[in-house]
Each structure stands twice: as structure tokens, then as C-alpha cells.
Amino acid sequence: MRKIRTPYLLLLPGFAFLFTFFILPIMNLAQTSTQTPVGGGDTGEFEQTLRFSNYLDAFLENREQFGRSFVYATIATLLALAIAYPLAYAIALKGGKLKNFMLILVIAPFFTSFLLRTVAWKQILGEEGFVVPTLRTIGIISENTTLTSTSFAVVMGMTYNFLPFMTLPLYASIDRIDPRTLEASGDLYANGFTTFRRVTLPLSMPGVVAGTLLTFIPAAGDYVNAEILGSPNTKMIGNVIESRYLTIVDYPTAAALSFTLMVVILILVTLYIRKAGTEELV
């Protein structure tokens, strides 16, 4: 009998934790999402009226921010992939003795606070930073263009902040590739590019899928980058939820938006995994 009980005992702490701090709050959230203010006033008190049209109202009111969230998150994910893939490839296949050192460098930013790093980007992209004057000198941006409080700054901040989440899974999957399969590809008449397209890339797909999910999901719900590096014109859905909860004290709308965001992400992720077909891979 012990044999059968042991796995359940091992599951117990995790399950208890998730039940208390995830299942219960989310049920509470679901409940809140269909409430309406007591007496139609703005006292901050709400009662359950099962008003499901909260969802429709919340969505229609914030279509723009929803759209922006997914556009920003997609661009940031693609940028992070474009930067992280060559990086992970170089560390895994050419890193040699420096492999571990370079991996530490990849996660080194985590040693300082997320907020602090984002604030630092404000300075980097600000008038006093080196980026703006340089770009002006070489004529990429005009004299009166600024970079802070733009969607560019928000996307850059997100790309930077989520880069390690992209790099580490990519590294793990590229590092697992047997270098002899790459040699075999060259031996079988494939040039460097064909070897990458036919062997390296397909074999690293688990890392690409994991990395893009780990970047896209938090990026779509992020509000810190838009808050610090953006302007009212770059508000993402995370900013709306934050202000509904903490500033406007409109709990039902905030809850409905949270659920909508969750469902949309879930649908997108499911479609993506189906399309990428990771279960086909070893």
C-alpha cells in the first residue's frame, strides 16, 4: 500500500499551495468579475448580480490596449528570439571552456531588481544617454525626436527584460544536439545554411517553443515596461488592469479583463503549440 500512497504524498505540498494561493483566489476573481457596484454608486462596494456583460463591456472599452499588448508582446518575442538564438548557439556550440561563465553572464541581470533595470533603460534612452545623440548624429532620427515615452522604448524594455527567458531554453536545446549530426549533415552535401535549416533549427525547436512561450506570456500581461518607459498612448492591458484595481477601484472590470487576457493567451498558446508540433520532436 505504501507504494501507491507515496506519489500522492509527494504531490500534497504542491497541491495545497496551489489550492490556497491559486485556485481559491481565481475562484474569488471569477466571482468578482460578474459583480456590480452596490446601488449603482462608486462606494467601492460590489454585489453579485451575475452580470456577464461585464466581460463584453470591459473588452470593448479596452480593445485598443488588448491589441497593443499582443502586438508589443509579439514584436518583443521576435526580437528576443533574433538576439537570443545566435547567442545561445554560440554559447552551446562554440563556448568551449567559457560556456558556464557565459551562461552566468546571461542570468547576471537577475541579480539586480527588475524595476531598477527598467528605470535604467529610461536613462539609456533619455536625452542624457548616448543612444539618442548617436542616432541623431548619424541621422537615423531627427533632432526633435525622442525615444522615451514611445512604443519603441516599451518594446525595447520588454525585449531586454525577457531575453534570459528566451536564451536559457534555447541554450538547453541547442546544447543537447549531438555535434556529429551537424558533421553528418555537412558530410551529406548540406552547406552551412542548409545544415542550419534542416538539422540545427528543427532539433532546437523545443527550445524555440519554450523560449517564445516564456517570453510572450509574461510580456503580454506586463505593465511595468509600459508604465516606466511608455506614455498614455502606449498603455497595455496590464496597465488598465492595474489602474482599475488600484486607482479606480473597479474590481469587476479588472477581474473580467484578467480572465479575458488569460483565455486569449491560453487559446493563442494552444494554437501555437499545435502549429509548432513539438510532440513530433524527440
Next chain:
Amino acid sequence: MTKESITAKGDLRLTRLTKSYGDFTAVDDLSLVIPEGSFFALLGPSGCGKTTTLRMIAGLEEPTVGSIHLGATDITTTKPCQRPINTVFQNYALFPHLTIYENIAFGLRRRGIKDVEAAVDKVLALVELPHLAQRKPTQLSGGQQQRIALARAIVNRPALLLLDEPLGALDLKLRRQMQIELKWIQKEVGLTFVHVTHDQEEAMTMADTIAVMNEGQIEQMGSPADLYDNPKTAFVANFLGQSNLIKGTISGNDGDSHIVDVFGQKISLPKNRSHAIDNSIYAGIRPEKFRISRLGTPTSGNILTGGHIEDVSYIGVSTQYQVEMPWGQELMVFEQNDDGVAPFSKDEEVNISWEPIFTFGLRGDEDATAGSEVNPEELDEE
């Protein structure tokens, strides 16, 4: 793909090939011609430079010095994908994300061959695994993966097929079977095979010509029978099979033979099988060439008297004796068990005799134990 190197064919010529890694020289001034259509083996212990040589031929390593020609074409610096050479890798290196069919079709597709399906089907039939076309490599056994790796290479009809310890991961029985199959396939497709191995029995079973390598150089090259019957160095004598090397001095000549003085006894050694450079010589005799006889029994040929049987091991087809000679050396003697029972027992006093033509002579200043260290990999198998 349009480069002329891809259509090169003919004999493979390695000229003064050297590969160094810092202070370490893996391959040292190696020159070699491998004739088109032959089954050639590079044989040697691990670290002798045989795999490095193979990788330079494949284009996976660039030689420090020297050149590689295929026929008239210099391919020394040609990229692997532009050489008409395919490799069967040591651990097969099949593409795990592709089916067996796509693994085999890989090289054909890269070269834009038209009828991929017919070629793949034909080679799958040759290796007798047509039913596995739609499987993934991880669903195959080691022996099956080995055959697919071979099929993936030979389907391209390369001018040269390189085999890097291709049977190393198989168990002994499967390896014996694959040795015979490989040999048969080589004859069937008529390609030049260059086979790297540390297993002397494997090299002797399959190759037309064997080059024995040691410390980055070729010790001796020849047919399996040449190397076995007339080794030039102690390393070859010990690495290919086993040898008894008896220290002696050339004391005279008798026609085509040297007379060699061995601890006071005289034996005869054909001059054309002697590689000694002065009077100091090792007389070499393979254990199965010896005959044991009781004292007083008439014998012919070379005779060494005063043997004392130290140990007898019966191993079925033969019996192995350790015979201690008056000068303290223990000689190894293999007698076929073709007369029923082991006729000699421990502690018997015996003479040892053999036909003089089976004697070979090595330089007297050699290390008689070179190449005889037991290879741990081989211990596992037996």
C-alpha cells in the same frame, strides 16, 4: 554543388599529411595511396591518429601540413559538402528528427537527385530493412541503426566511403555478422571503403589492405596475411595477434637463411623475412606455428630444447601452453585439438619445434613488448 571536386574519383592519395594540436602531433608526416575500389583498413590502438586521418579525408579537420588528392583533384581544403566522400560515423549520427526514409534521402535531396524514392528503396532493400522506412531512428536497435547509417552513406554512391569504428557499439555476435555483410556490400556496390578500427580481427576479416598505425605514423602496410606472417616491427607483431619474440644473434649464413644463436641453441631464419639491421635480432614465431614434442621424439626444422610446461589451458578448438625455456622466457604455444585429448600436462619436460620458414626477424634493439598492452575495450568483448 557545381564544383568539380564533387565528381572527382580515382585513387586517394595522402601526401606528407600532418595534424598537430598545439604541442601534440596526432598524425605525423603520413603518406599513403588507397587504390580505387579497395577495402582499406587503418588499424591501431586508440590515440594512434587513425580517426584524425579519417576526419581529414572527410574534411572535418584541416591538415596542418600536407595534401589530400582524389584522383587528380586536390581536395585538401575542400569543404566536406563538396567532397564525393561519405562517412559512417562511430555512433551513426542519424538525424533524430527525420524518419529513416528522410535520413537516407538527405544526401540525395541536397544534390538534387531526381528519383529519390527508387534510390532509397533500393538501398533499404540492400540493407534488408525496407519495412522501417517510416520509423524514427530512436525506434531502431543498434544493429538496425548501424545499417541505416551505412545505407544513408552508400545511397550517394560516393567515390570514397569512410567507416569510423562502425561496429564498435555492437555486441560481438552482431559485429561478426555485420563484418561479413559489410564486406559483401562493398563487393556488391564496388566502392572504395576506408575503415578505421582498433580491432585487429575486424580489420583482418574485412580489409584487402591494412595500414597499422602507431603514434601518428604507419608502422606497416600490406595484406592481412603479409602483416601477420611477416611483421616488420615488434608493434605490428604484437598488435596483430600474438607473437613469441626470442632474443638472438646472427652467427652465420646458410644459403638463403641466417643462422641465429639463441641462448646457445642454433635456429635457421629466412633472410627475406629478417628486418634486423645488424647481428642483434629478435626471432619471432606465432604461437600456433610451434609444435611440442616429448624429449627423444624425432622432430624436424628448428628445435629448441629444455622446455618445461608451466601452464595448460584447454579452450575447445585448441590448447594453450605456457612453456618456460632454460633462459627463463615463457613461450606461448597453441596446439590444435585435432587428436582428441590434450596430450601434454603441466610440468612435463618438452622440446619445441617449428618450420624455419615461419620465423620472422625483427631488429634486436626494439622494445619486444611494444603493441602488446591489453586493450581494455577488447577485454570487454571476449
